[in-house]
Amino acid sequence: MIKTGSNELRKDPLLGRWVAVLNRSRTPAEYVLPQPESSETSCILCRGREGEAPKEIMSIKSTCAGASDKDWATRVVPNVDPIFHIEGELGRRGDGMYDKMNSIGANEIIIESPHHNVPPEELGLEQMTKVIITYRERMADLEKDPRMRYTLIYKNSGSDAGAVYSHPISHLASTPVIPKRVKEELDGAKQYFAYKERCIFCDIVSEELRAGSRVSLETKNFLAFCPYASKFPFEVWIMPKNHSCAFQDISPDETEDFALILSSILKKMRKLFSGVSFNYFIHSVPNRMPRKDHWHTLGEDYHWHLEMMPRFLKTSGFEWGSGFYILPTSPEAASKYLREV
Amino acid sequence: MIKTGSNELRKDPLLGRWVAVLNRSRTPAEYVLPQPESSETSCILCRGREGEAPKEIMSIKSTCAGASDKDWATRVVPNVDPIFHIEGELGRRGDGMYDKMNSIGANEIIIESPHHNVPPEELGLEQMTKVIITYRERMADLEKDPRMRYTLIYKNSGSDAGAVYSHPISHLASTPVIPKRVKEELDGAKQYFAYKERCIFCDIVSEELRAGSRVSLETKNFLAFCPYASKFPFEVWIMPKNHSCAFQDISPDETEDFALILSSILKKMRKLFSGVSFNYFIHSVPNRMPRKDHWHTLGEDYHWHLEMMPRFLKTSGFEWGSGFYILPTSPEAASKYLREV
Numbered sequence: 001m002i003k004t005g006s007n008e009l010r011k012d013p014l015l016g017r018w019v020a021v022l023n024r025s026r027t028p029a030e031y032v033l034p035q036p037e038s039s040e041t042s043c044i045l046c047r048g049r050e051g052e053a054p055k056e057i058m059s060i061k062s063t064c065a066g067a068s069d070k071d072w073a074t075r076v077v078p079n080v081d082p083i084f085h086i087e088g089e090l091g092r093r094g095d096g097m098y099d100k101m102n103s104i105g106a107n108e109i110i111i112e113s114p115h116h117n118v119p120p121e122e123l124g125l126e127q128m129t130k131v132i133i134t135y136r137e138r139m140a141d142l143e144k145d146p147r148m149r150y151t152l153i154y155k156n157s158g159s160d161a162g163a164v165y166s167h168p169i170s171h172l173a174s175t176p177v178i179p180k181r182v183k184e185e186l187d188g189a190k191q192y193f194a195y196k197e198r199c200i201f202c203d204i205v206s207e208e209l210r211a212g213s214r215v216s217l218e219t220k221n222f223l224a225f226c227p228y229a230s231k232f233p234f235e236v237w238i239m240p241k242n243h244s245c246a247f248q249d250i251s252p253d254e255t256e257d258f259a260l261i262l263s264s265i266l267k268k269m270r271k272l273f274s275g276v277s278f279n280y281f282i283h284s285v286p287n288r289m290p291r292k293d294h295w296h297t298l299g300e301d302y303h304w305h306l307e308m309m310p311r312f313l314k315t316s317g318f319e320w321g322s323g324f325y326i327l328p329t330s331p332e333a334a335s336k337y338l339r340e341v
Numbered sequence: 342m343i344k345t346g347s348n349e350l351r352k353d354p355l356l357g358r359w360v361a362v363l364n365r366s367r368t369p370a371e372y373v374l375p376q377p378e379s380s381e382t383s384c385i386l387c388r389g390r391e392g393e394a395p396k397e398i399m400s401i402k403s404t405c406a407g408a409s410d411k412d413w414a415t416r417v418v419p420n421v422d423p424i425f426h427i428e429g430e431l432g433r434r435g436d437g438m439y440d441k442m443n444s445i446g447a448n449e450i451i452i453e454s455p456h457h458n459v460p461p462e463e464l465g466l467e468q469m470t471k472v473i474i475t476y477r478e479r480m481a482d483l484e485k486d487p488r489m490r491y492t493l494i495y496k497n498s499g500s501d502a503g504a505v506y507s508h509p510i511s512h513l514a515s516t517p518v519i520p521k522r523v524k525e526e527l528d529g530a531k532q533y534f535a536y537k538e539r540c541i542f543c544d545i546v547s548e549e550l551r552a553g554s555r556v557s558l559e560t561k562n563f564l565a566f567c568p569y570a571s572k573f574p575f576e577v578w579i580m581p582k583n584h585s586c587a588f589q590d591i592s593p594d595e596t597e598d599f600a601l602i603l604s605s606i607l608k609k610m611r612k613l614f615s616g617v618s619f620n621y622f623i624h625s626v627p628n629r630m631p632r633k634d635h636w637h638t639l640g641e642d643y644h645w646h647l648e649m650m651p652r653f654l655k656t657s658g659f660e661w662g663s664g665f666y667i668l669p670t671s672p673e674a675a676s677k678y679l680r681e682v
Contacts, residue, residue: 012570014529014541019570019666025674026574028613031653083667097548098569154658162657171659179663188355200355207438228439229353229360233367272369281662309661312372316503317495318514320650321622323522325360326424333366 007103017180045167047114054078060130074134079107106174121266128259140248143287148174150286158277160311178286193301201303214331216338221254222261226331232309233329239305247284247304271341280308348444358521386508388455395419401471415475420448447515462607469600481589484628489515491627499618501652519627534642542644555672557679562595563602567672573650574670580646588625588645612682621649
């Protein structure tokens, strides 16, 4: 490792993308990455090893019969080696012709179960509901920090999806900028609204219900479908059927229903592809954007959702150079497999 | 495989991204992909097996001592299983609320050597010059087709970079739309030009020469450097030092110099990381954009370049959900390793 000061965020001058540059610069020899060990039976995220993990941020108590006060169901801790630091000022400044700022933000690990090696599809409905509640509470809490513009909840399951722990976890990253991918969605939704005076996501829900061929599962409040122009085969989006811009506004009734549809899709995915690696993330409206109070601004044209992507395919120079994707299974065929499994 | 009609291009309504949906929809069982076999010693792209490959589009003759008229140095053939088809009309049309068109375009394989298993860094300068000439000739030829808006030349080397052949090849894809990633660059460059009245790429060249810390190699006409906000560690861009919007306008003198800098960077990369997979691609101005004739339009604010990305790191839900990248080695440290190797 070569120390070059503290972590910093740098802005790509051409595309407006941000990157975090780590201060402990990894040497070429350090690029042989350790793979998650499947033979491991316990880690510092397990029940009973709380003392070895970073200090707890929050937890939800276990409601199992016979559980003591110390028994937790889900638990949130800071990243062991955080990329974003919660303390300090943004310090936006120039660097020659470029722009940078301090790497302020939050990196948290959401521990989905006290037990090691539980696959996410086997958490069970009650536990998954607690995971969703944990997501919501952390997002609502971090939204209060005026330096944070966005909180992304995401999950890496399997080594091809970038997972480095075999304990069931999700991740959270709060950033002082609205990430490019989210900004693009906001801009796309805004343009559509300007033309149609309707939320594009609400229109997508209607269109998918009308067409039917890309629907994977429908519950009382949610629709799971393979998007018309998916990036990856068997990509699934889960969207609330009624308009709602912020995931944090989810009601208790919807929370259980969301846990149900997410669990069901994970089970279906696992039945089709036993060892599949996948990612999912939640896209919600950015912080400090008017929601309930100023209904006719951003709340009206954005709609939160979850995007899940199985990671079978290796991206090539074509995808990186063009941003154009090739779909070897059509969304209609993928949806049929998911419906029928 | 399930047949669902012909390949089609679909537009993502939110982000404006296009995807190609293949007609021979792959089933879940078909997602165990064959890996390139390193034990293979010959393939249909080798000299002597020309009859087994698709019909040749062009070739450059060998100038080696004793070479016959039939001996080629580089050769271009259509993809064995093309995603884009050269025949037909675009047929842009609606599909419910969505948009699609026929999968018109070109997919070609640029065979970089008659010999199997030659690593790209060992082609030698003369052969690499012929590869660059082949790139230029194909791009110039495809630009004449009014249906094609863009031609991307790209290379996948190693299975982690999406390579499926062990023969040394590059790829070419001509598309009827300007790919999103290129459009973003054009837009970024245009915005910068509108404010500064200077080409952002020319300014980047000046800034990198001034700072020096991110320069990996400099030749008479080209600069190789690790970009300030790289997506991946050890990412290298090669850019002409003098303003030029179109790769096809490269002079014979510059062609040799470009072959030299590209070969040298490939050798350096291989010395640092012996088995590394990488991608590179060339970004040039889109087809049908005014260049020499109307100097004060697009030609002034765009600048062709090559982007090379080693593929050590697995992208996670964070990158896919945010478009935000984490750089474990700073561009300054990476450049120092590349300079000194």
